[in-house]
Amino acid sequence: MSTCPLVWSFVPRPRRSPGKADDGGSWFAPIPAYRLATFRVALAVTTLVFHVPKFNGLIEGYVSSTFHVPRALPWIPPLTRIEGAAFVVLQYVASAGLLLGLAPRVCAWFLAAVGFYVIALDPEHYAHNAQFHLTLLALIGCSNDRVPLLRLLRGEDSGDRCPAWPERLVRIQLSIVFFYAALDKIFSPYWGLSGALLASLAVADHGGWLAGLQRASQVVIHAFAGPMSVMTIAIEVFLAVAFLFRPLWPAGVVAGFVFVVYLEFLVRPGVFTWDTLASLIMLVPANDRSWTVIYDPECVSSRRKRTTLVRLDWLRRLQWVPTGDARGVETRPMTAGDDGLRLVNPRGRVYRGLEALRVLPVLLPGPVFVIMALARFGGGFLAARGYGPWDDLPFLMLGGLFVLWILTWQGYASSTAAVRRGP
Amino acid sequence: MDRGHSEVSEWRRYATAAFIVLWLGIQIVVPLLQKFELPTFRYRWARYSWAMFSRLGPRYEVTLFRTRGAGDPEPVPEIGRYVRGYRSPEPMSMTAAYWSEDEVHDRFSRLVTYLARERRDGYTYVASIHWIRYQRVDVPPRVEFRAKAAP
Numbered sequence: 001m002s003t004c005p006l007v008w009s010f011v012p013r014p015r016r017s018p019g020k021a022d023d024g025g026s027w028f029a030p031i032p033a034y035r036l037a038t039f040r041v042a043l044a045v046t047t048l049v050f051h052v053p054k055f056n057g058l059i060e061g062y063v064s065s066t067f068h069v070p071r072a073l074p075w076i077p078p079l080t081r082i083e084g085a086a087f088v089v090l091q092y093v094a095s096a097g098l099l100l101g102l103a104p105r106v107c108a109w110f111l112a113a114v115g116f117y118v119i120a121l122d123p124e125h126y127a128h129n130a131q132f133h134l135t136l137l138a139l140i141g142c143s144n145d146r147v148p149l150l151r152l153l154r155g156e157d158s159g160d161r162c163p164a165w166p167e168r169l170v171r172i173q174l175s176i177v178f179f180y181a182a183l184d185k186i187f188s189p190y191w192g193l194s195g196a197l198l199a200s201l202a203v204a205d206h207g208g209w210l211a212g213l214q215r216a217s218q219v220v221i222h223a224f225a226g227p228m229s230v231m232t233i234a235i236e237v238f239l240a241v242a243f244l245f246r247p248l249w250p251a252g253v254v255a256g257f258v259f260v261v262y263l264e265f266l267v268r269p270g271v272f273t274w275d276t277l278a279s280l281i282m283l284v285p286a287n288d289r290s291w292t293v294i295y296d297p298e299c300v301s302s303r304r305k306r307t308t309l310v311r312l313d314w315l316r317r318l319q320w321v322p323t324g325d326a327r328g329v330e331t332r333p334m335t336a337g338d339d340g341l342r343l344v345n346p347r348g349r350v351y352r353g354l355e356a357l358r359v360l361p362v363l364l365p366g367p368v369f370v371i372m373a374l375a376r377f378g379g380g381f382l383a384a385r386g387y388g389p390w391d392d393l394p395f396l397m398l399g400g401l402f403v404l405w406i407l408t409w410q411g412y413a414s415s416t417a418a419v420r421r422g423p
Numbered sequence: 424m425d426r427g428h429s430e431v432s433e434w435r436r437y438a439t440a441a442f443i444v445l446w447l448g449i450q451i452v453v454p455l456l457q458k459f460e461l462p463t464f465r466y467r468w469a470r471y472s473w474a475m476f477s478r479l480g481p482r483y484e485v486t487l488f489r490t491r492g493a494g495d496p497e498p499v500p501e502i503g504r505y506v507r508g509y510r511s512p513e514p515m516s517m518t519a520a521y522w523s524e525d526e527v528h529d530r531f532s533r534l535v536t537y538l539a540r541e542r543r544d545g546y547t548y549v550a551s552i553h554w555i556r557y558q559r560v561d562v563p564p565r566v567e568f569r570a571k572a573a574p
Contacts, residue, residue, distance in 0.1 A: 128474070131471070
């Protein structure tokens with residue numbers, strides 16, 4: 001038996017579950033709720049680790065100062081010390097509720113309302129990323145997913161459905177944000193074709209080899225400020241269009257991911273990147289069970305991996321098939337190179353070992369997002385207290401994943417060449 | 424029973440549709456009107472219009488102090504009680520990331536007036552703003568606001 005890490009199987013595409021992401025119809029059509037629930041959890045994490053601490057800081061600053069400028073909306077009441085203390089506690093309670101899926105709509109609307117109120121108290125409280133986050137929270141407040149975190153972790157399709165319109169609104173909102181960001185850059189006297197603003201943007205400091213990469217990025221920006229400026233506008237316009245048209249979603253996800261990760265690590269970190277990454281979940285398939293995982297029910301390691309992966313499959317993309325099952329998929333007995341399980345994509349291509357490991361983050365974006373966000377903001381917390389450049393931790397994780405892709409791509413290329421050469 | 428149920432869901436459907444139209448209308452129209460002021464449709468940078476990274480936030484340094492007659496500048500006592508995080512008399516570097524030069528002037532003018540009214544100690548309270556870069560061309564590089572407290 002060959003131990004080639006890649007095996008191609010020309011098998012029929014696995015039957016899709018009837019509950020696949022079906023939002024091509026009416027705005028009110030019921031669709032699987034897992035995508036919206038995954039988005040809610042992702043947004044709840046950024047709310048807990050970034051938004052709530054920031055807004056609680058603004059509240060504490062406001063109530064402990066006696067001088068205030070006029071409120072943006074004169075009719076809103078000023079914030080008192082007792083109300084401020086209540087908001088500080090309730091914001092944590094609401095974000096925990098959002099995360100766990102306990103009264104998520106009430107929690108999301110409460111967080112959005114308190115946030116807009118705090119912004120309206122003082123113009124200095126405003127930030128675009130805060131407005132974006134609050135807008136997304138309000139849209140989550142519209143969702144009716146009713147999938148608590150515990151059910152999301154169970155991995156089974158319990159038939160949860162919700163109307164399609166909140167998902168659509170999130171995608172349109174994302175498109176609106178990128179469209180206006182591009183429009184502003186086109187008309188802005190600072191941006192335009194000169195790239196003057198891009199070249200003068202202050203970048204955040206990073207440590208280690210990320211600093212080197214950042215310097216290289218700055219050299220390129222300064223050398224090609226005009227073209228980079230135009231390219232930024234073009235990317236934003238493309239993203240605005242891609243988020244609206246389903247055939248462009250895969251390209252939109254890749255371009256959006258690369259763009260905001262570049263902004264986060266090589267320009268200036270901020271919560272905008274993480275909210276955009278969370279929103280990209282709205283563009284990936286859900287509940288299609290189109291990827292097959294073949295596992296060995298007799299093997300302890302294989303069973304353990306299955307237990308873990310089932311809990312991480314929030315979007316219900318994986319279908320589990322034991323070895324020897326006659327469903328037409330690749331069901332040979334496990335070999336050492338399989339490492340306990342094999343992953344088969346909808347076209348029948350088999351991924352094993354490290355190759356399967358590098359594909360999994362694409363299939364499990366929810367848990368991967370949560371881990372990366374915790375690493376980013378937990379690392380930021382440590383870095384701010386002088387424990388070293390821990391805020392670069394998610395970048396190192398992404399770098400590791402990239403290296404894995406490169407390594408397995410070489411394996412793929414060589415095995416494909418071997419297959420082409422023939423025996 | 425069924426009819427009643429269908430009437431409710433129809434009503435909810437219309438209400439939801441109205442909400443969607445309202446939401447999208449606000450999200451599309453408000454930033455547009457913020458960016459292009461009527462009736463000239465001339466572009467301007469506006470706060471609530473998703474104008475990320477399209478303006479260089481003016482940088483400035485502000486010094487808060489008090490003085491009596493021709494005396495030396497003195498620190499404003501308990502400045503942190505009036506505005507948490509502010510220092511006196513050391514200069515504070517700031518960026519007007521999302522607000523205009525006029526709003527900065529208005530804030531510090533109100534602050535010194537407030538300090539003078541609260542302190543009532545005969546001192547003159549001063550906010551000295553030094554615009555460093557990226558400010559509007561019509562803004563002078565140094566702007567000072569003074570308010571004399573009643574003795």
